[in-house]
Amino acid sequence: MSLVIRTLSDQLVDLVRNRILSGVVSSDHAIRQDALAAELGVSKIPLREALARLEEEGLIRSQANRGFFVSPMSASEAREVYDLRLTLEPEATALAARLATETDHAHAQETLASLYSVTDEHGEGVGAFNRAFHRALFRPCGKPITINILERLQVLSERYVRMHLEPLGRDERANEEHQELLQAWLARDADRVGALVRAHIGKTIEDLHQQLGE
Secondary structure, X not given: OOOOOOOHHHHHHHHHHHHHHOOOOOOOOOOOHHHHHHHHOOOHHHHHHHXXXXXXXXXXXXEOOOEEEEXXXXXXXXXXXXXXXXXXXXHHHHHHHHHOOHHHHHHHHHHHHHHHHHHHOOOOOHHHHHHHHHHHHHHHXXXXXXXXXXXXXXXXXXXXXXXXXXXXXXXXXXXXXXXXXXXXXXXXXXXXHHHHHHHHHHHHHHHHHHHHOO
């Protein structure tokens, strides 16, 4: 049995990241570290460590004598993040389709079912489950550096996923694309998987250009 020990800083990174990605923490004002530390029941030292790690991820930025701010969303960031995903994710997901085990198959199916559930209920967590689904498809590729880069890109793109799915009907289209992609992935049809991932990300880029006014 493996034992996973998560430090307080690790837990705080997840907590604050989720608040940023869900839109609870705004980019308009500095993050109130005293209030946030009190709310989470921790001292400011591990909180500052967590904020520094989130700055490395690109979700927040620091300003001298002003503190930490959530990085604003922009058309240029969306383009860079999704272009990088378009470069790496189709090939990684196609390779993963060839290498995936039955356990990987079960995990991907369970993750998509959870994504369907939260989408139908219009609940919180759609972005997080969308990220988890894509991660379940590319992680079996066995390339740790590529996986690490893609996981960071998935975090950066999650806020844009929420924006992308807001217009009526887009969540249904996304679900259909996810289901088609999963079936090809389960069938180990690597060429089709790569093409579907490219099309899926490409449509998102086009939609975001319209929404962000680029």
